[in-house]
Amino acid sequence: MNRRILIVEDEERLASLLVDYLRNAGYEPHCLVDGSAVVEWVRKHQPQLVLLDLMLPGQDGLTVCRELRRFSDVPIVMITAKVEEIDRLLGLELGADDYICKPFSPREVVARVKAILRRAAGSEPPxxxxxxxxxxxxxxxxxxxxxxxxxxxxxxxxxxxxxxxxxxxxxxxxxxxxxxxxxxxxxxxxxxxxxxxxxxxxxxxxxxxxxxxxxxxxxxxxxx
Missing domain, CATH: 1.10.10.10 (Winged helix-like DNA-binding domain superfamily/Winged helix DNA-binding domain)
Known part of the structure; x- marks a missing residue:
């Protein structure tokens, strides 16, 4: 069963924290720090979900989201420190499934991931x-x-x-x-x-x- 979760986040401490929590929840997290490496990695490894930071070196999250949607329907959760409504709406209009605002609890992220994957599978919680x-x-x-x-x-x-x-x-x-x-x-x-x-x-x-x-x-x- 595919349990791969791609984390695209250039804040090393935050990325490491997400890896620990997702791994403890039974997922197989993988981290990338550069937006320009995301598309190729997703094509090759077919993750179950992508946690995608908005501000990234190489290529920003919105551009990455747009490119992913050209060939994949993988659930995408935008991670952002920006609170302006226009950024949130733009991210969702580009095909993101949800967004999480920094700062956040890693437990909250895990719960959100589970909820989104449940919806993506078309199943209801028990x-x-x-x-x-x-x-x-x-x-x-x-x-x-x-x-x-x-x-x-x-x-x-x-x-x-x-x-x-x-x-x-x-x-x-x-x-x-x-x-x-x-x-x-x-x-x-x-x-x-x-x-x-x-x-x-x-x-x-x-x-x-x-x-x-x-x-x-x-x-x-x-x-x-």
Missing amino acids: TAGQGLVVNEAEYRAVLDGYELDLTPVELRLLAMLASWPGRVFSRAQLLDRIYDDHRVVTDRTVDTHIKNLRRKMAAVRGEEETIRSVYGIGYRIEAL
Whole structure:
């Protein structure tokens, strides 16, 4: 079975980290640092997925993506430190399947890789592993069988939302729950944690909106 994953990343430390995590997940990662070497390598080795950095020596990621799409439908995940929407959209319009923004958790990348390959194979995750399970005592949250890499604050926030699916919690209610030392923080703090939660859950569920904003009030989570 083909388990090859091509990592195209010129940051040596980051590439090495991705190799370790992907190898531990059962994949066969291979690294390239120069964009101009990608097309030939993909033609020869037929990887299962390509993790492709946007900014590369030799040839940039967008150009590489365009050339790969001329002959291959291999799933491509763009990796970028650029946050401008135009770069993200341009990458997807060129045929990329998804993108991940730096900085990111290597666990998040592995979860995203698994989710994309599952979709590419046209199969759904096993029913037994579907849904969200939050265990505050063990500081663990599992979504569709994949463990989320959450901070303690993110875990408490997710636990509160998941305790009553469909209920709208105000930012004040969420702040009271996630900070038990009564520190002074702003409503924007909740928004930041929600953004991080959505990003980590999207690594498993794709673009599905798992936590919904209720304008002028707060947030709710649907049954997962």
